[in-house]
Structure formats: C-alpha cells, structure tokens
Amino acid sequence: MTSQATGLIPDPTAGSLDPDNTTVAVGAVGAGDSGEPAAPARDSQQRRRGFVRRFVRKPVAMTAFCWLVIVVLGCVFAPLLAPYGPEDQDLMAALSTPSAAHPLGAGELGLDVLSRLLYGGRITLLGVLISCTVFAVLGVLAGMIAGFRGGWVDRLVMWLANLAFALPAVIILLVVLAIFPNNETAAMVALGILGAPGLARIVRSVTLGLREELYVKAARLSGLGTGTILRRHLLPRLAGPIIVQVSLFGAAAVGLETGLGFLGLGVTTATWGTLAAEANSRLADQPWLLVPTGFVIITFILALGLLGDGIRDTLAERYSLQPSKKRRRRRSAPADGAAVRPDAHRQRKARPAAAASAAADSTADAAGRATDVDGAPDPLLQVDGLTVAFPNQDGCELTVVQDVSFSVGAGEAVGIVGESGCGKTVTASAILGLLRGGGRITAGSVRLDDTELTTADAATMRSVRGGRIGWISQDPIASLDPSFTAGHHLVEAIRVHRGGSKAVARQRARELLELVRIPDPERMLRSYPHQLSGGMAQRVGIACALACDPQLVIADEPTTALDVTVQADILQLLRTLQASGTAVILVTHDWGVLADLCQRAVVMYAGEVIEQAPLQELIDRPAHPYTRGLLRSNPHQAVRGEPLPTVRGTVPAPSHWPAGCHFADRCELATSVCRAEPVTLHRVSAERSSRCLRIDQLLPRPDVEQVAGHAR
C-alpha cells in the first residue's frame, strides 16, 4: 500500500508535480495558438486529432489503454461473460488450479476465480470511478478558481494542498470507515477529497499560465463572464494534464480500494481486494490463488500509470525538436549529394592560381599544412587535426569541430577567438578530454610535451588535469559545488595531485588565495559558493586551477559572466600569471580581452581554424574575410556615432555546414570556387596561416586593407 498511499497525492517522482510538466502544458498554448480569440474551437479539434495520431504510435501506452478497456468491458459485461455466477459453488473443484471448467482455477467452496474477478471488478472499479470523479471535479474546480482568482483563494488552496500532502491517507480512510462501517462509497469519496488538492495545485499552475495568454485577456475584455472563459477556453487546454493526473490517481485508488478490501474493511461481497484476502488465508493450501488476482490488480494499476505517462509524453512531444529535426535532415540531404559534385573539377582548376598568388611558400597540399602552421618553434602543446563529434538526436554523430591545428609554446598566451557556436569551447574542452554530452574526439592528436592526450589512459589524464594543465571555466559560480566551501575546493584540488595533510594543503590554499588577491583569505576558505560574488568565485576558480603550478592554463571565456570592472582585475591576474611563465590558452569572443593578453590568435569559424597569426599582424592585416569582418564589428574600435558594422548572417549550425568554404555564405569575396570543395588551412607566411582561397584579395595591399589599428 505504500506506493499507493504516496501515489495518491500526485507523486512528485512521477513527474506530475514537476514544474516542467506544467510549463509544457502552458507552452502548449503559446505554440498551438496564434492568439486569435475566435480560433479555440477549431484549434482544439485539430490539436485533438494530432494528439490521437501521436498517441496511437506509442506501443506501450496503446497496449496499456487497450488492456484497461478490456478489463473494464469485461467487468461491465460480467453477467454475460462470466462462466459462473459470483456465488456458484463447485465444491469438487474447491481450491483448484486452472482447468477446463475453471479457466483461472477455483477458490474456497469452488467459487470460480475468473467469474469472481469479473464480478468483483464491478465493485472495485465503481469505487475507483467514484473517487476519481470526486478527485477530478473538486481538484479542477478548486485549481481553476485558485488560478483564476488568485489572492487569498489561491493561498488557501495551496495551503490545503500542502496539508493534504502530509496526511496519512489510509488512517483518514480508516476513521471514515470506523464511522461508516463497510461503507465503501464514503471511503472512496473521502479518498477523492484527500487527493483533490494535489490536482488543484497542478490545475492552478496551468490556469495561472493560461490566464496570461493573450486570448484569455481578449475574451475578458470582450465582456465574457468568468464562467464562460473557464469553460470555453481553459477546460480544453487543461484536458491533457487532468487526464494524466486522473489516471495516476486512479492507479493509486485501485491500490487503496483493494487494500481496504484485503483488510476486510470494504464491502463484504467479492471484490479484487477480498479475493486477495482469500489468497492470503489460503496461501499455504493453494498459492495459485495469488496469481490471477495479483495479475489483474497489478496490470490494471500498471496500465493506468503507463497510460498517464504515455499521455504526458505525447503532450510534451509536440513541443520538442522532433519536427525541426526532420526538416533539417531533408534540407541538408542534397547538400552532400550530387548537387555539389559538378563544381569539383572547376575548383581543382582554379586552386593552383589562388595558392600561387598567396604568400610565396604557400603549399595547399594536405601533407604540408599540419606541421607547418605551428607558431611556436618548440611547442608545449601541439593540437593537430583535432576533430570532435557529438551524437545528435538521431543517434548519428555530428562533427562540430573539424581539423583544428594550432600550437602553444611554453609561457606563450594564445587566444582562440570567434563568434559563439564556432567550436572554441569544444576545442578547449577536447584538449583536456572534458567533452560533455557524449562528445568524443574522432580524429587528430593533442600532445602535451611528449604525452599524447587523446589516447591517454584515465590515470594519465587525471594527472594532466589540474596537474599540468589548469582549467578556468566560463561561469565561476556554477563551477563550484554549492555544498562545499571555497577552502574545501582548494584543498581538494591540491591534495588530488600532491597528497599531504589537510593542514599543509590549507596553508597552500591560503597562499593561493593571496596570490589571486583575495582580501581576507581566512574568511574565503570558510565561504560557500552562494556567498561569493562572480568576481570572487572566479578568483577562487583561478586559485584552484593554479593549485599545482600547471604549465598551461586554459581559460574558457573567463570574464564573460563578470561585471566590466571585475573583468579588468581578472585579466590582470591572468597577465601576471603569464608573466610568471605559465602558458595560457584564452577562449574569447572579445578582441579587447584577446589583445590585452595574447601574443598569438587562432580564429575559428564554424568548427574550423580559419586563420592563425601573431596578434598584431592579425589585427593589422587580417588574412581571412571573416577575421576582417570580426575586427570591423569590434566595438572597441568603432567610430562614435556610426552604426556598428557586423558580419551579416549567422554562423551555420554543424548540420548545415557548406561543402566548400564554411564562410562562403557570408563572404563578400566568395566565388563558385570557394563553394566547390573543402578549403584547407595553408601557410601564408612563416608565422601565419589562413583558410581562404582568395587571400590575394586581402593581403597584397596591406595599407588599403588595414582597417584596424591597435585593438585597445
């Protein structure tokens, strides 16, 4: 009975109280309705049809639904279907297992089990029906009124709901049954009343959301009474969530009703519960009796629960990404098919010209590029052809970062720059093997000194992470575990690599906090994340990253979430850090931040490195139209009073990458050659490389193209 008793009050674990659940239902309105007051009737009809179609496609929920229908019909037509009457004795067959005469066996006095299940179900299901009706009517009324009226009515309903959650339902039912002996109707009505506040709570939140909808406001303005609004506009919207709740409650009610019958407190004739009681008293003689009754009760409860889940999923599905996913697949299909190929030969013809006219030693062949593009002579970190893929909803892998190569010298600061969605953060996390959501490195290598990280075992990776490479994350507060103090985080970060006593680690933690210029280290050690400002939390994050003197620190947009004033402090910290000999990879979209700190920049666009150059050269003479566009749109150097120029269009999603140059759709210089075939990263000068074919358009006249001054 436990599960039933808790389930009676809509079970929070079943998701019924889940705020998402209700927001889904609320969202239903926004998505399905364009806001015309006249639409609801037609609209709801269409919605219903769509709902049925989707529901029918759910095998589990459909099976559950069919089973419920079968059982209910079987009980309703028991007099026609049952082979025996409920009181027909067959003493010879008493306590027998299934036979031709008694398909489900026979119980005491040879009463036929199947017949009694069918007849008994009438009483059980009637009781369940009564309580579901009370539950639904009371809950919906109270919830709608509370949601619609608000104010004290609302508070009262919510308060009652809270109380109802704390009531031990069975005890209250026993009180009712003590006062009205064997009065099953009274008990089931009481059960409905006890459960109703739970439903009211859900209906209320849906109603609250709907109330804000435009069409309700419009209906109100046009002078309809509250009653009409509730009936005509809200009830249809609420139908889904209500059905879900009623079926879950019904499941609980079946459990309780049969439980009462089992205790002999319900009606005295055969019900599912009394059959279970009989199985109990005859357990030693004929354990078979346990099976049919249990099967019917359990499958019925299970089916109600599954039906509820199925309806909820169906309702929720509508607003998921399903349709757009399909559309995307259809659209992208021709892109990698035949349509591209005809251009291929033209591209091959054109390419040598472009390459030749680029800087002198430009070699566009695959062999030349990977090792040629490094900027550092003896790199600390060498990323080579790094390719990362994530699983998408279809279960296929989608490449989001492709063929990324760059290097970082010891003590050097390198910036990875680009718009959001270009794969900067994915690249940075891939270096440490910290890809989330099932992402994995599908090709390429990452070498730290002599250690290959892409194939390293877990223990090696653990020693690299935090030991040789430190990580500073984007959202400083979210990157601290809310349950532990700053001191705990630091001590943990230190001891993971260095071991030693807590006291020693704590001393080191204090020093680190001083290093990141936290005014009162002692107090900070005892502070919880929620007590910290973003800036302070980021300092703690940096202190943790520095805990074991790493050779390299990767900072993923370390200042984006912070106030402007704090940003400068954090950048200052990173500068000091770099000055002391630690290499830094800074991921950012902000040229100002980049220029502040980095000697070299790697520009990424749509999953690829499109340009790599020493910072000053890059800013003075960008070798890729995207870099040029980015620099023009940089607010740090905008001319006052003029609109900020931007690169038109947006970064294509990985599923929409063009076959040729990824930037082609937004590029002013794009030609058909650019779109024909993937463009490779090639060397432009000793220290630079670019992924543009028409680099001659950009570089030969540096004085003309010099749009940017110092990015400061």
Place this chain on the structure above:
Amino acid sequence: MVKLLRRWLLTSIPLVLLVSVLTFVLAALVPGDAARAILGFNATEETYQNLRSTMGLDDPLPVRFWDWFTAALRGDLGTSITNGDTVSHQIAVRIGPTIALTVGAIVIATVVGVGLGLLSSWRGGWLGKVVDVVSLLAMAVPAYWFGLLLVWVLAIALPIFPATGYVSPGDDFVMWFQGLVLPWLTLGITASAPIAKQTRDGVLTELNKDYVTVLRSRGVPERTIVFKHVLRNAATPVVSILGLMFIGLLSGTVLVEALFVIPGVGGWAVEATQAHDIPAIQGIAVLLTLLVVAVNLVIEVLYGLLNPKVRT
C-alpha cells in the same frame, strides 16, 4: 534554519488541528454515540441518558471538542470501547513494533533506493533500464500482494523466516528480528522505487552540471566526484521525498501489520475500525499525525544540514 522551523510550525500546527477537528466532527456525526456503544442497545433510556451526561455528550460540539482536545493535550485520549483500556496506554504498548517496522523499512528503502538509483545513473546502460522497469513494477505492485509473495517464497516454499508472529525484542531478540524481516522487506522494497527514481534523476541532473566538469578538469577521481560531490547534492531532493515516503510507510504499516499479525498501532487501527471503536481510531489518527509532524521536523533539519544556503 529559523525560516525552516517556522515553515515547519506553519504546517504542523494546522495539520494536527485539522486532523483533530476532522476526526472529532466525523465522529460526532455518527448515529449512535459512545454511550450507546458502551451500554449496547439493551440499556434503558434512563441509564443511557445518565451516561450521556456524565460523558459530557450533551454539551454543544465545540465544548466537547475543547474538552477532548485539552484532555488529549494532557495525554488522555479517552478509553477504547473494545478492550476498556485507555487509548494512550494501548498506543504506548503498541507504538514500539510500529516504530521498529517503519524505521527498518525506511532504512531498507533508502539503502536499496539510493543504491539502485546511483548504480543505474552512474553505470547507466542496461542497468538503468532494469531499474526503470523494476521501479515501474514496484509502483504498481500493492504492498499487501508483495508481502503475500514474500511469505509464500520465504516462509512457505522455503521456510526461512516466520510468516507471522511477533516476539518482543526483550524476550528474544533473534526471534524478534527474524519476525520482522519479511515485514521490513515488504514495506522497504515497495517504498524504494520512488527513492531510486529520484536518486537517478538527481544524480543525472548533477552529473550534467558545470562543477562536475570543473572537478574533472582538476583531476579529481570520478569516484570522489560521484560519491562526494554529486551524491551530496542529489541527496537534497531525496531527503524531501523521504518525508512523503514516511507518510506512505505509516499507511503501509496498517496493511503490513495486519498481514503479518504484528501487535502495532496500524494493526490495531484495523481492529478498531472493524469494531467501530471511535475513541481508539481518533487517538491513532492524532498520534500518527504527530509522528508525521515529528518526522517532517527531522526532514527539515536534515534538509538544512545538507544545504549550506539554508544553514549559513
């Protein structure tokens, strides 16, 4: 913390009052009152009326409620009609087995639930699916049926544990323990499903949070991340659901005590209901509500201890 306590008081006091008033008013509606129940229908009208006035049954309802309530506050819940003992004494005698039953069950439910939830979310794969199916089943199988199944398997088919019979732990501790194994399992396992589900959802949510990635970036071993950090944070919702589970368990004791013939409060509630013993059932309802209130307090405190935002 003070805020938590205030919230607790704000639901607890009304809850106790509500249950008291509710049971009292319901009882007052009964045709045939306590005096009639004591005397039976053969007594003369005069003795009946006399007893009515000595019992205070002639007073108006609010006065009677006040009398009953103040008496209850002093620990006097009236006299059971069936066995003539005071309700408070009966409860005092019977509360022990009930508490032993619920505490054991909640321990099993928590250990099994958290264990399964953690395993399935962390190790994922087929284990996750198995846990899903098991929790689905556990939510659908009524406790009494599961109890019967256990009795048949572990007491009849393989006679390992006694099917019924409760021995006081003072008399024979081993027998006491053995007698409680099946009731514990019955209640505990049926209650573990929601806990497993909550743990699983909680752990999965936490594993996706930024701080987990950041801890990994510091080289913190996966085991430490899961058992120290993730579990700690996932525990908060689990603790709040434990409160609901306990209320469910109290209801469950009614069935399980009846099934296993344990002389506890729940079993007595069934007897009292069958015997139409209003004072007894009133007393039990109030007592169990008090228990719920007490457990809610423990939960609030635990919640506060787990959550530094509340604590500090």
